[in-house]
Amino acid sequence: MDRTLLIISTVCFLAAVVHSVIELRAGVFRPMRFNFFAVGLGFIFQTAFLSIRGHSVGRCPLTNLFEVFIFLAWSVALIYMLVGPAYRLSLMGAFTAPLVLLIQGFALIAPIDIRHPARVPANPWLEFHASISTVAYGAFALACIAGVMYLVQERQLKTHQLHSIFYHLPPLTDLFAAITRLLWWGFVLYTFGIVSGFFTGQPLPRVQVVAAIAVWLLYAAILQGQHLRRIAPKRVAALCIVGFSAALTLLWGITFAAQMSSMP
Amino acid sequence: MNLFCVGLSHHTANVETRERFGGHAETDCVLRNAGCTEALLLATCNRVEVYGASEKRVSTDEITRCLMRESENTSAVGDLRYSEVPPFYRYEGAKCVQHLFRVASGVDSMVVGETEVLGQTKKAYEKARASGAAGPYLHRMFQRAFRVAKQVRTHTEITRGSVSVGSVAVDLAQRIFGHLSNCKVLVLGAGETSERTARALVSRGVSDLRVSNRSIDRAHDLARLVGGDAIPFDEWPEQCREIDILITSTSSETPLLTPENLAPMLRDRIDRPLFIIDIAVPRDVAPAVNELDGVYLYDIDSLQSVAEQSLALRRQQIAAAEAIIAEHVADFVDSISRGLNRASQPSEPPFVGDSSLRTSEL
Numbered sequence: 001m002d003r004t005l006l007i008i009s010t011v012c013f014l015a016a017v018v019h020s021v022i023e024l025r026a027g028v029f030r031p032m033r034f035n036f037f038a039v040g041l042g043f044i045f046q047t048a049f050l051s052i053r054g055h056s057v058g059r060c061p062l063t064n065l066f067e068v069f070i071f072l073a074w075s076v077a078l079i080y081m082l083v084g085p086a087y088r089l090s091l092m093g094a095f096t097a098p099l100v101l102l103i104q105g106f107a108l109i110a111p112i113d114i115r116h117p118a119r120v121p122a123n124p125w126l127e128f129h130a131s132i133s134t135v136a137y138g139a140f141a142l143a144c145i146a147g148v149m150y151l152v153q154e155r156q157l158k159t160h161q162l163h164s165i166f167y168h169l170p171p172l173t174d175l176f177a178a179i180t181r182l183l184w185w186g187f188v189l190y191t192f193g194i195v196s197g198f199f200t201g202q203p204l205p206r207v208q209v210v211a212a213i214a215v216w217l218l219y220a221a222i223l224q225g226q227h228l229r230r231i232a233p234k235r236v237a238a239l240c241i242v243g244f245s246a247a248l249t250l251l252w253g254i255t256f257a258a259q260m261s262s263m264p
Numbered sequence: 265m266n267l268f269c270v271g272l273s274h275h276t277a278n279v280e281t282r283e284r285f286g287g288h289a290e291t292d293c294v295l296r297n298a299g300c301t302e303a304l305l306l307a308t309c310n311r312v313e314v315y316g317a318s319e320k321r322v323s324t325d326e327i328t329r330c331l332m333r334e335s336e337n338t339s340a341v342g343d344l345r346y347s348e349v350p351p352f353y354r355y356e357g358a359k360c361v362q363h364l365f366r367v368a369s370g371v372d373s374m375v376v377g378e379t380e381v382l383g384q385t386k387k388a389y390e391k392a393r394a395s396g397a398a399g400p401y402l403h404r405m406f407q408r409a410f411r412v413a414k415q416v417r418t419h420t421e422i423t424r425g426s427v428s429v430g431s432v433a434v435d436l437a438q439r440i441f442g443h444l445s446n447c448k449v450l451v452l453g454a455g456e457t458s459e460r461t462a463r464a465l466v467s468r469g470v471s472d473l474r475v476s477n478r479s480i481d482r483a484h485d486l487a488r489l490v491g492g493d494a495i496p497f498d499e500w501p502e503q504c505r506e507i508d509i510l511i512t513s514t515s516s517e518t519p520l521l522t523p524e525n526l527a528p529m530l531r532d533r534i535d536r537p538l539f540i541i542d543i544a545v546p547r548d549v550a551p552a553v554n555e556l557d558g559v560y561l562y563d564i565d566s567l568q569s570v571a572e573q574s575l576a577l578r579r580q581q582i583a584a585a586e587a588i589i590a591e592h593v594a595d596f597v598d599s600i601s602r603g604l605n606r607a608s609q610p611s612e613p614p615f616v617g618d619s620s621l622r623t624s625e626l
Contacts (some may be wrong), residue, residue: 036387062356068401102294126478152407153439157436157439157560158438158554158560160566160569160570161573162425162564162570162573162574164421164577166439167421167424167425167439169439170442171438171439171440171442172439172440172441173440173441173442173536174442176535226535229532229533229534229535230534231534232535232557232558233534233535233537233558234557234558
């Protein structure tokens with residue numbers, strides 16, 4: 001039942017992607033309403049899945065790599081729902097849907113939904129740490145998407161080759177403002193995530209701690225450079241992509257390592 | 265009832281011929297002389313068209329003669345002979361409906377997708393309605409045309425982008441900065457194109473505008489005209505630390521702005537883009553300036569190129585617009601054949617259902 005909900009959710013995101021591609025090919029790019037509706041519907045099914053799974057495992061559903069990916073996809077959709085319309089980033093849905101589809105599609109296809117043989121005891125600090133960190137990744141993902149949009153817009157302006165998509169992307173300064181806010185949101189949430197990790201009462205592998213702090217330092221450096229006007233907006237946008245790639249790798253690494261260590 | 269359109273446009277006649285008809289003939293004259301039940305004259309700089317509805321067929325020659333006679337009454341067209349008049353086109357029934365929908369949607373315009381023609385069509389309709397020249401047939405056809413035009417504009421990209429150099433510059437500024445109300449603009453050189461571009465920016469909300477020119481008097485004149493402040497010419501380079509948009513059109517033989525003199529000023533404003541519109545020939549800004557981070561340089565050729573890209577983009581949308589139009593034409597023709605003339609809408613005059621319209625005209 002719960003996987004069916006997830007499949008329906010994935011179909012919603014797929015519909016958003018297909019719609020965007022069709023509109024882009026036709027040169028008529030007005031995906032805002034449809035995409036927001038499709039992503040919103042996908043989000044509702046994701047929430048339903050996570051709720052059922054949470055009841056099933058008796059805690060926040062972040063017990064294996066599969067659940068982590070779904071929770072991440074849910075976080076990305078959540079932040080898009082909060083940020084996209086508020087900042088009038090009309091085309092963000094067209095960029096968000098493929099990322100969510102990719103993460104969720106991979107989670108569904110890959111054999112990573114390995115249930116723990118015994119029920120994992122609830123640990124509020126651990127759940128808070130895992131969930132807040134994943135939502136922070138969602139914010140970093142959206143910053144990465146806004147970064148891609150910024151680079152696409154910037155490239156067209158520089159080369160004087162303006163395609164249909166140019167007229168639907170938000171102005172450069174609006175995009176940069178959105179990137180900055182998303183980075184701050186992600187950074188604050190991630191900081192809470194890291195700090196709460198030390199209260200879980202569980203031994204923390206040194207590699208994971210070092211890697212998490214490295215990602216935190218990377219984002220701190222981006223924000224500091226941006227704040228002190230040392231890094232140009234274009235480079236901030238590019239670093240958002242690098243940062244999210246690093247964060248995603250770390251997330252995968254942590255979850256994979258944790259899963260391996262819990263295997264009998 | 266026979267619906268028809270007789271006219272001349274930029275497709276079939278040059279401006280000299282068109283201006284001999286535009287603005288001289290009146291709808292009433294057409295009605296009176298050609299015997300139409302209903303008639304409407306649409307005269308714009310690119311077309312002169314008579315839309316009519318009549319019980320019996322009114323020949324193109326009759327309409328032409330009517331327009332001619334009216335024209336010949338004025339001295340401006342006194343030397344135009346009937347034999348010199350280029351062939352007027354004529355559309356009847358569904359073709360006439362389709363043509364009007366295309367015209368109102370901007371598909372038939374010289375600059376594809378321009379929206380001015382819709383306003384002109386609305387004015388022509390209002391005038392004919394007020395004078396009683398437009399009756400139930402034209403009323404329905406024109407109301408539908410306005411709906412179609414709106415739908416085409418909403419559901420296609422046919423009005424997307426700008427197609428003139430001035431509007432391209434303003435459009436790009438909005439793509440970079442969003443709202444222009446907080447933008448600081450420096451106009452370097454008090455030429456006519458600079459003035460036009462500056463005015464366009466002011467009309468979009470720019471309030472901080474500075475003008476610099478070798479002749480400070482001309483700078484003051486232009487500043488007064490566009491509501492800005494004059495800056496002495498030797499002070500303009502320092503302004504680049506503050507401004508967001510630079511419009512330059514001086515007659516300098518060598519570039520005034522190079523990467524070497526601009527780069528140091530950009531260090532203080534790394535987080536703010538600088539949009540440079542160089543409309544001078546020879547250019548005032550070295551092309552290499554575009555390579556600097558956060559600087560977007562557009563010269564006259566690149567602005568022209570963007571305008572052409574927009575036009576090409578609009579042309580690509582013609583098929584989508586035509587599909588919408590075809591759907592409406594079919595529906596409109598169908599509504600006539602189904603006899604929507606029954607006085608179901610008292611506010612509108614009955615649309616007399618004449619099956620012969622479909623059979624003989626459509």
